[in-house]
Amino acid sequence: MTTPQSERFFELWVFLSTSPLLWLTVTIGAFLTAQRIAALAGGHPIVNPVLLSIIAIVVVLKLTGTDYRSYFEGAQFVHFALGPATVALGVSLFRNRALVRHDVLPIAAALLVGAPVACLSVVLLARAFGLGPDITLALAPKSVTVSIALGIANEIHADPGLTAVFAIATGITGAVIVTPLMNALGIRDYAARGFAAGLASHGIGTARAFQVDDAAGAFAGLAMALNAVLTALLAPVVLALLMP
Amino acid sequence: MLQGLFVLLLFQLLGETVARGLGLPVPGPVIGVVLLVAALAIRARWRRGEAAKGGPLPVETAADGLLRHLGLLFVPAGVGVAQSYHALGGQLLAVGAALVGSTAITLVVTVAVFRLVSRGVERSAGR
Incomplete structure (x- = not known):
């Protein structure tokens, strides 16, 4: 039996849950709250x-039985800002140009060693732990930022869903440890x-x-951009050598 | 704020256009970064005569605003990811171990190489 009151609530819920407004607000609100909690914890890496x-x-x-597609209707506006935010790294790069120029040799060396290690180490560990070729392939571009990892996945014929999962999980792991x-x-x-x-852990x-x-x-932004480019060139070669 | 946001979007658009137009394997936003740094460098050279007066550029304000909350931008993709972990089934533990192990190895190797070379450069410069 439905009272008019609960019917009205139901209508309100139908409106809210199908409009992008709700999930956009929830996403930003959740992040602001999480930032507040992280600040209270003194910026502790686990938080x-x-x-x-x-x-x-x-x-x-x-809890609300919402599927990801309806959630993303709202959250896509936040997701879209990843592009301009990548470009924004140029400002921070330019501002710190004296530091970057001073460290140009360490940057080049760390990139040329770090990028193959990121890719090779995960492939070798995955094999040692007996993981199948599907998962191993999708793990290979794990240290590259999601949008570019997906491009690499396409090139090496890895599952795009798994690739995105592993890239995000790697980002969080690196940020925490x-x-x-x-x-x-x-x-x-x-x-x-x-x-x-x-x-190691991109964006x-x-x-x-x-x-x-x-x-x-x-x-970090510089390393993320350089690693994305180098891994895109490197991953197909590494996998051709390692995967039967 | 609006002007700064416009500059960021414009450089992303330029980057995408260059990347796609020339069929480069590099993603558009990364080309956008290169173009933006070049533009800022040219502007700084031009304005050298006038002392660095005034506050930050609009593009700096917009960039700082975005970068301060960079983590937020990964939340929508992360939520999608968190819902698909069950695709891994019983291999969750092995995948987690490979992922955490490799991330730790990458961090240690990268920072070690960076420090070693940096120390080498400092030593040869000091001589």
């Missing part, structure tokens, strides 16, 4: 705002820390680097 927001939104979608790992190694050079974070690692230090963010 990663990206991870917290994703968990919160997944729970809300499950980079600070404790670098502290344990006693690395205080923020250029080096940022570069490693961006190379989410870069977001973490910007959370810590502007110069670290600039180096």
Whole structure:
């Protein structure tokens, strides 16, 4: 039996859940709350705002029985900003140009070693753990930012869904472990820390680097862009050598 | 803010146009970054005569606004990802181990190479 009151509520829900407004607002609200929580935790790396927001939104979608497609109707406006945000890295790069020019040799060396290590190490570990060729292929471009990883997946005939999953998971992993790992190694050079974070864990690692230090963010963004280009050239070669 | 956002979009558009037009394997936004850095460098050279007066450029304000919340932009894709982990079935643990292991190895190797070369450069410059 339905009362007019609950009927009206139902109509309201139908309107809200099909309009992009609701999920756009929820996405931004979840992230702002997660950032507040991260700040309260003193920027502790485990309290990663990206991870917290994703968990919160997944729970809300499950509780309300909303499918991803309706969610993305609203969230796509946030997703779209990834393009301009990539271009925005140019501003931070230009601002830190003196630092980048000073470190041009370490940057080149770390890129030329780091990019193949990112790709090779995951393929070799996946084989050691007995994972099948489908999953291994999709793991190969894991350190590259999602949109470009998908382009690489297309080239090496990897499953695009799995590739996106692994790239995002790698980004979050890197963002969470980079600070404790670098502290344990006693690395205080923020250029080096940022570069490693961006190379190993692309945009989410870069977001973490910007959370810590502007110069670290600039180096992370640079590493992300350089690694994306190099891995796109490298991945087909590595896989042709390693995969039967 | 609007002017800065326009500049970012314009350079993304230019980057996409160049990348697609020339059939480059590099993604459009990355070309956009290169073009934006070049434009900022040319502008700085031009304006060298006038002392660096005034506040930040509109494009700087817009870029800082976006980069301060860079993490937010990965949330929509991340939510999609979190819903598809069950596609991995019983291999979740092995995949997780390979992923975390490789990410840690990549971080350590990259930072080590960076520091080694950087120390080498400093030493040869000091001599």
